[in-house]
Amino acid sequence: MPLRQAAAAAGIVAGYAADAWFGDPRRGHPVALFGTAAGQLERWWWADSKPRGAGYAAVCAGSVAGLGFLAERAARDRPGVRFVLTAAATWVVLGGRGLAAEGHEMARLLESGELPAARQRLSHLCARDATGLDAAELTRAATESIAENTSDAVVAPLLWGAVAGVPGLLGYRAVNTLDAMVGYRSPRHRNFGWFAARADDWINLVPARVGAVLTVLTAPLAGGHARSAWRAWRRDGSAHPSPNAGQVEAAFAGALDIRLGGTNTYHGEVERRGTLGDGRPPGARDLRGAVRLSRLVGAAALAVSAGIAMSGLRSARITVAK
Structure with a gap:
């Protein structure tokens, strides 16, 4: 196995371990810095125009x-540097530990009946309007966000890192962040954010479905049901208005024997989703189960991504292109 491939695979594993152990950097998080810079640029660049937004x-x-491409190219003959670059980039773009922490904190608040605090805390997981949501709706919102972000914040960046290296890791997180900033259908961003939202859909088409498959495979390890996860995914995954979010949400619903989906409000826009799964409405215990399942799916995605990186798939693609 060439040292370059081994360095890339080892870097992905090390970056995943850093996220699992340390979580997000406490100060000066590069994703937050990118968001600040992109926000400043938007104020100058904005126009009610799809081409401007693109x-x-x-x-x-x-x-x-x-x-990322320039940094990786500079390190192409230095496996040690490539390892460090890949590990650092992977750590920066992953959000598995933070996602699990938010899920557990939401479960604690719901279990203790602290609904005002839970409504405020929900903003750490999603942009859904939490005003007036009761405990059941808050639990559903948090559980759906855990499932969706398992794909967005763990599975997808790992896969993009495996097939496209440091540029894939950083580029994926940039597109995903832009979608969170301007991808909503608010009056300001309906046209300007259209391309960012569509780009996020495109780059998540494969990862979301891989995440659903991994959910099916790991469901028994989380005390869930693989057959129910498969059935809910195949039947209900496309009922969601997003081409990707419903894939993993439906698989989680089946795995945990719960029912997700319904009516949500984002930035004043009401969105009616189909029903995902056949089970009971989720409770705080199910939210904790979703966190366990999310961690297992992340670990499975790491194994797949490290295998892809070691297989030389990316190197083979580059050779063919040449």
């Missing part, structure tokens, strides 16, 4: 991916 997203994400 240019904005391309510049923001392309700049970050380009820096």
